[in-house]
């Protein structure tokens with residue numbers, strides 16, 4: 001079954017990449033496993049034309065059945081790239097087998113609501129055809145009557161429209177994708193918020209006893225995944241699971257787009273090829289001698305680089321899991337020795353508390369209290385009380401929100417006081433290891449946290 | 457039977473906790489914390505009333 005997909009297509013050799021064709025201005029790292037794709041303010045580029053796209057990746061496979069696709073996706077172990085890291089084949093199967101009289105809906109989420117992330121926008125701007133290929137194949141397999149692309153960035157929107165026009169002009173017959181604009185705000189990219197927005201409601205999370213795979217957009221079985229996942233689907237279903245899994249280690253061996261930000265010489269979007277280590281990535285990014293890395297974005301966990309050999313591990317899902325880490329939203333935040341990671345975390349917590357949709361009591365009231373406690377610890381104003389308050393408030397908030405937002409914040413807070421227990425101890429005596437100004441390097445540009453309270 | 461409260465709707469009026477004090481207590485912000493235990497058959501009417509009286513229609517009854 002699995003062979004039937006790969007055998008019908010001449011599997012190409014060489015590295016498989018999402019950034020094929022748009023990394024050309026930059027050389028890969030000496031090991032060839034880290035590709036610097038773009039800086040954080042990419043100049044408008046030419047969208048990869050369809051002819052070039054087909055020359056690079058080949059045509060879409062024909063005669064694909066749901067059975068073949070599920071087998072291939074299952075063997076590939078492709079997991080979602082949006083944060084939760086859920087196996088894609090399971091999602092597809094759930095929607096395909098959902099008992100409903102409504103025809104399924106497919107949504108590709110490119111809203112990138114993590115403000116530090118740039119990889120999805122970049123993917124849509126440079127290689128929209130790969131994302132559209134993935135949507136087209138999945139929508140076709142499901143017999144979906146509607147497919148949506150949820151996007152925030154204006155230039156990405158333009159690129160996608162141009163790509164769709166090109167596909168129509170070339171006579172590609174496929175379900176037409178509707179582009180829906182994602183409003184600003186951290187929670188607008190939460191699964192149920194997207195579903196609500198697509199149904200023309202507000203982009204706010206919604207509580208439901210059902211999963212969206214059985215009852216999503218207007219009650220229809222809904223498959224929602226991140227745009228990078230759809231791009232990977234387009235690769236896996238073209239070349240097969242064996243090819244996708246060649247090289248590297250871990251469970252999902254595909255490449256990954258990561259946004260690397262913070263105290264580094266070369267912040268930007270990188271594509272990690274199988275086997276790449278954190279050390280290699282930091283070297284490529286010209287990180288110098290960093291203090292800590294926040295892996296996975298604002299809902300992520302810290303790696304304290306003060307411990308020996310802390311960067312010498314391959315960046316694959318299993319190795320990360322063994323270290324209690326995950327790719328999350330595909331963001332790595334690097335902190336140097338000028339700022340204190342506890343102060344950074346307190347600033348992020350305050351920002352996230354302000355991003356609560358204000359719908360649920362525990363989130364609305366609890367996050368500001370958690371934020372205040374973090375500020376006490378970060379600023380050495382009353383560490384004792386801060387730690388005490390965290391212990392008291394967290395149980396009142398955890399698992400009590402209508403969406404993952406508060407639990408994500410709690411994960412960050414726990415990781416911070418766990419990874420930097422020594423630093424917290426130092427703060428108790430009014431000291432801090434930061435050598436510099438305490439200006440946050442991980443807050444989104446333009447974000448304001450209580451003037452002077454946390455970030456000085 | 458279980459009761460499930462939609463946290464995005466609940467405004468913490470606490471009517472439910474008054475009716476179902478065996479199953480629901482209020483946190484310090486007056487939002488309900490639902491206990492883990494199932495609602496006994498004898499309390500089915502009470503549960504029904506609580507779900508009807510909730511001003512935000514936030515309470516669902518799940519049979520399992």
Ligand code: SF4
Nearest residue numbers: 357359360363401402
């Ligand atoms: S948990 Fe917070 S962010 Fe999520 S729906 Fe409730 S109020 Fe909104």
Ligand code: SF4
Nearest residue numbers: 466467469470472510
């Ligand atoms: S009665 Fe309804 S709104 Fe009031 S606390 Fe209970 S669930 Fe919330």
